[in-house]
Amino acid sequence: MKNFKEIVANSNFPKQSGVYQFFDNNNQLLYVGKAKNLNDRIWQYANGSINSYKTNSLISQTTKIEYIIVANEAESLVLEKNLISKLQPRYNIDLRDDRSYPYLKISKQNSGLAIEITYKLNKNHNSFYFGPFLKRSGAFEIKKLLESEVMYDKGQKANFADKQEIEKKFNICKEILQKSQWIEHYREKMEKASEQQQFELAQQYFESIKVLEQTLKQYQNIDLPKKIDLDFLYCNQENINTFVITFFFYRNGTFLSHRSFIIEIVLNFEESLINFLNFYYKKNFIPDKVILDPQMSSLKWSFIDSKINIEFTKNKSFLQILENVKQNHYDFIANNIELNNQKIQQIQSILFEIKQTFGVSKTDVIMSIDNSHFANNLVTTGIICFINGEHNKKYNRFFNYSGQKQGDIDYMIDGLSKYLRNKNFIKPNLLFVDGGLPQLKQVKIILEKHKIEAKVFGLVKNQSHKTSHIINENNQQIIVSQNVFNFLSLIQETVDEFAKLHYNKKKIKQVLNN
CATH class of the missing domain: 3.40.1440.10 (GIY-YIG endonuclease)
Known part of the structure; x- marks a missing residue:
């Protein structure tokens, strides 16, 4: 080669x-x-x-x-x-560990308003988004509050007589989320409910007020535009392998939340940063402006998506916020970067040991396959991949059994064959079968039939349904270190949970249909 x-x-x-x-x-x-x-x-x-x-x-x-x-x-x-x-090339930036943060979406419809919690954004003139919230519970509390204000009248579901009424209620929702005087309005309602011994209602108002206060809390002595959304960000290259980026989110002039990422570098810091921002804002809300420190203007920004409005600020108020971002950024590094580096080193060490133990030259794609069923009903085969030592959910696949024969081997043959017939399947370097020698041998035959060169091993479970040992195609037990054993046990648990997840979904659907 x-x-x-x-x-x-x-x-x-x-x-x-x-x-x-x-x-x-x-x-x-x-x-x-x-x-x-x-x-x-x-x-x-x-x-x-x-x-x-x-x-x-x-x-x-x-x-x-x-x-x-x-x-x-x-x-x-x-x-x-x-x-x-x-x-979906596997070395391009992928936020596979990204926690999705919820938004509230208020949208005008022909029959009234819709208020929902969403993780996907599709801005248009009929919708208003507010977020992201750090916790779904906060978004849920505000959703209940908005619904009680505009969707119900004296306990009955409100009727929206015309477009003017819909527009009025739509604007009330926006005001509640943007103007602090509504907090006093709900505090009065809370006190009135308490006086009338409606303690459950009073508690609901209390929870909503608490979230509203947190949401609408502003930094002191900072004058921000009240009708635009801003993201402030600070980043630095921590070492040759990683950079760290921190966001502060301001919505309608108020600080809402923040988040930080540790990103692995491919190519160089500059290109990895721009690729990350393009990918991040493809999946998340794009503000009116993204505010950066003027020192970052020296980077080549020509490849940033045209939808992302980058501004290198000299505004004193903006620079003050960036100082807050910077402080939080380095606090995050102090608390997380060493753990992240240790995790990377541990994964590299385990993968190196797997290469030596199992006689393979590459471990960038480790695959595992398992079946889930009850008494041979609703059979599901699950396939997962660990990419460079980490489970990547975007390569998870499950298959429903469509054959006549019954038995784990037949189910596995059917599922893996379907997987390999997909032209976009990812080829493994190493495949671990959840099962013993019969499953291992059949999987190896299927791979050879499709001209895939990958070594196959079996992960054998004990009576407690936990990993007991690893075998090769000669039914010989493979001795591994505790770190490698724990890693392979994690793979077996992950594929087992994935297959069961989709089996349970089919079971619930069957029960509901009956």
Whole structure:
């Protein structure tokens, strides 16, 4: 197999804008990137100018490079986004550990208003979003409050007579979420309910007031525009492998919440940051402005999505907020970065040990398969993947059994065969079967039939349904360290839970239908 530098040296990359794609020896897409100058960017990899752990892992697996020339940077950005969305290359930034934060959505409809908690945003003139909330419980309390204010009248569901009435109630919801005088309004209602010994209602008002106060609390002596949404962010490269980014979210001039991320670097800090922001704002609310420190203007921002309005501020009030962001940022690093580094080192150590123990050269895709059923009914086969040592849920797949024979081996053959018939399936380097020798042998036959070179091992459970030991195709027990055993036990527990999850969903559906 040629090394990466040989591949680059034997190719002739153009000095034009475009998108490049890295493939492995199974012709699976590893990474999609963009560049103003394709030749310069690819040679940056080959010359070792980009040397993070994740970059080294990427280029060590790359056996083929393809590129597409486009007219300008804007076209390359659009093409890159489309390719990543469609093909989901595993080395592109993926917020697989991102906790989704809820928003409240108030929308005007023909028959009235709809108030809901949502994790997806689709802004239009008929909808108003408020968030993100740090906790779903906070969003739920405010939702109940809004519903009691505009959706009911004296305990009865309100009728919306016309569009003017809908518009009026819509604006009341917006005011409640934006203007602090409503807190006094609800405090009076709470006191009245308490006087009338309606203690449960009074408690509901108390909880809602508490959330509203937290939500509408503003920093002192900071004058922000009241009708626009702002995100303030600060980031730094912590080491060659990671950078850290912290957001403060301001909605309608008030501080709402904050969050921080530790992101692994692919390529370099600059490109990883811009790729992250493009990906993050594709999934999350895009504010009117994203405020950054003027020092960050030296980065090349030409590839930032045009929908993201970046501003390098000199405004004193904004700079004061950025100082608060910075302080929280370094507090987060102090509390989390060392643990994150230890986690990365531990995963790398375990993967290195797995390579030695199981005789494989790569461990970037470790797959596991398991069945779930009750008395051979509602049979479900689950398949999961650990990518570079971490479970990546976007590669989870489940399959319903459609055969006639009954038995775990038949179920596993059917599920894995269906998986491999999907043209976008991800090929494993190593596959662990939840089961014994019969399952292991059949899975190995299926892989060979599809010309997939991957070693297969069995994870055998004890009577307590926990991992007992690992076997090879000769039914020999494989001795592993405690760290590797714990890691493989985690894989077995994860695939078991995934298969059971979808079995239980089918069971509930069956009960409801009956």
